[in-house]
Amino acid sequence: MNTDFVKTEAVQTLLDRATGKDAEGGNPRLKAITRDLLEAVMETIVKHDISESEFWQAVNFLQQSAGEFGLIVPGTGIEHFLDLYMDAKDAEAGLTGGTPRTIEGPLYVAGAPLVEGEADLSVDPDDTDTLYMSGKVVGPDGEPVKDAIVHVWHANSKGWYSHFDPTGEQTPFNNRRRIKLGPDGQYSFRSKMPNGYSVPPEGATDKLMQALGRHGNRPAHVHFFIEAPGYRTLTTQINFGDDPFAADDFAFGTREGLLPVPNRQGDSAYIGFDFQLQRA
Ligand code: MBD
Numbered sequence: 001m002n003t004d005f006v007k008t009e010a011v012q013t014l015l016d017r018a019t020g021k022d023a024e025g026g027n028p029r030l031k032a033i034t035r036d037l038l039e040a041v042m043e044t045i046v047k048h049d050i051s052e053s054e055f056w057q058a059v060n061f062l063q064q065s066a067g068e069f070g071l072i073v074p075g076t077g078i079e080h081f082l083d084l085y086m087d088a089k090d091a092e093a094g095l096t097g098g099t100p101r102t103i104e105g106p107l108y109v110a111g112a113p114l115v116e117g118e119a120d121l122s123v124d125p126d127d128t129d130t131l132y133m134s135g136k137v138v139g140p141d142g143e144p145v146k147d148a149i150v151h152v153w154h155a156n157s158k159g160w161y162s163h164f165d166p167t168g169e170q171t172p173f174n175n176r177r178r179i180k181l182g183p184d185g186q187y188s189f190r191s192k193m194p195n196g197y198s199v200p201p202e203g204a205t206d207k208l209m210q211a212l213g214r215h216g217n218r219p220a221h222v223h224f225f226i227e228a229p230g231y232r233t234l235t236t237q238i239n240f241g242d243d244p245f246a247a248d249d250f251a252f253g254t255r256e257g258l259l260p261v262p263n264r265q266g267d268s269a270y271i272g273f274d275f276q277l278q279r280a
């Protein structure tokens with residue numbers, strides 16, 4: 001059968017009723033979006049002649065994977081699609097340049113301690129090298145950005161984030177800070193080196209990745225939001241350029257220009273990295 005079947009009157013009437021077309025209440029934008037999503041699902045069912053047992057397999061998978069939607073979204077590339085879409089819209093508006101944006105991921109937590117000067121992110125001991133990262137935040141003409149706040153968050157050496165650590169071993173806000181910068185836009189922090197992340201074994205994301213013949217690994221990385229008055233907030237991250245998964249990130253978070261290689265010396269690793277913002 002052809003997907004034109006979805007355009008028949010019976011199916012269109014079903015979509016209208018299902019999304020409250022003639023109902024008085026509700027949110028019109030949500031109605032329109034839900035309708036298009038449902039129609040796309042119906043077209044997919046017809047296009048692939050999906051069987052009843054496949055249908056229920058999918059429903060059960062979605063139900064069981066609810067707790068891992070935050071991982072499935074980056075893992076299936078939808079979150080990186082937002083990067084591509086926003087870049088394309090910017091390019092259309094003639095807005096280019098600056099540090100590339102990349103996915104936020106599901107592990108940001110608001111309200112990290114606000115600190116000034118040389119920051120120390122790691123509260124908990126960790127048997128790994130110390131990372132020293134520094135640089136400056138500049139604007140489109142290379143001018144120092146005043147009064148920026150750098151939100152930074154990353155995993156520990158086991159690949160776990162505070163607030164999401166199944167071992168329960170991390171202090172809240174370990175490896176998470178907001179760093180308040182001054183008029184020169186300079187930042188510097190020290191931290192315990194993160195390691196790469198793997199999705200929970202045998203969880204829904206892991207099963208989906210296996211079914212797609214893929215893996216669920218991310219390279220070691222550090223996330224940032226950079227916000228400053230008069231500039232557009234940047235969501236980005238650095239991925240360590242020497243990590244085995246640097247070019248094979250299951251979450252599509254690695255981008256050219258965001259792959260610095262740490263300068264490793266004994267128990268220390270150094271990264272110099274400048275952020276360039278666009279004007280608001
Ligand atoms: C991460 O640390 C992450 O940043 C993303 C996007 C997905 C899973 C774990």
Ligand code: FE
Binds near residue numbers: 105197221
């Ligand atoms: Fe992450």
